[in-house]
Amino acid sequence: MPKNKSKGSKAERELFQKFIDDGRYRVVRVAGSGTMENADCDLIAGKKGNKFAIEVKSSKKPIKYISKEQIEKFLVFSDIFGLKPIIALRFNREGWLFIHPKYLKDTGKNWVISLEEAQKKGRKFSQFFG
Numbered sequence: 001m002p003k004n005k006s007k008g009s010k011a012e013r014e015l016f017q018k019f020i021d022d023g024r025y026r027v028v029r030v031a032g033s034g035t036m037e038n039a040d041c042d043l044i045a046g047k048k049g050n051k052f053a054i055e056v057k058s059s060k061k062p063i064k065y066i067s068k069e070q071i072e073k074f075l076v077f078s079d080i081f082g083l084k085p086i087i088a089l090r091f092n093r094e095g096w097l098f099i100h101p102k103y104l105k106d107t108g109k110n111w112v113i114s115l116e117e118a119q120k121k122g123r124k125f126s127q128f129f130g
Contacts (some may be wrong), residue, residue: 002097003004006040008056009090011058011090012042013029013057016029016087018096022129024047024129025045025047025050025128025129026045026046026069026083027043027044027045027046028043028045030044040073040077041054041055041076041077042054042088043056043088044083045129048074050084051084052084052085053074053078054085054086054088055070055071055074055086055087055088056090057087057090058089058091059091060091061094062091062114062116063112063115064089064091064106065110066075066087066112066113067110067111068111071101071111075101083102086101087088087101089117089118089122091115091118094115096120097119097122097124098124099118099121099123103121103122105117
C-alpha cells in the first residue's frame with residue numbers, strides 16, 4: 001500500500017473511532033474510497049435528521065490541495081444520497097477541523113485550503129457534531 005494511502009486510511013479509521021467513542025452518530029467507512037469507481041466519500045455519519053458524507057483529508061503541511069475531480073464526484077455523491085457534504089481536515093498536531101466544501105479556494109487546477117483558513121472557517125468535532 002502506498003504511504004499516502006495508508007496515511008489516509010489511518011486518518012479515516014481515527015475519525016471513524018471518534019464517532020464511535022462520541023456515541024451520538026452511527027458511522028460507516030466506505031469501502032474502496034479513493035481507489036474504486038463510485039466510492040466517492042470516505043465516511044457516512046448520521047443520526048435522525050442529520051446525515052453527512054465526509055471526505056477525510058490529512059496533511060503534514062499547513063495547506064491541503066484536493067483535485068477538482070475528487071470534489072466534484074464527492075458533491076455529486078452527497079447530492080444523490082441526500083447527505084450534507086463535509087470535509088474533515090487534520091493538519092499535523094492541530095486536531096480535526098470540519099468545513100463545508102464552499103470554503104475551498106479555486107487554484108485553477110485544484111481546490112485548496114490552508115490551515116489558517118480552516119481554523120477561521122472550520123469547527124472542531126464537538127462544535128460541529130455536538
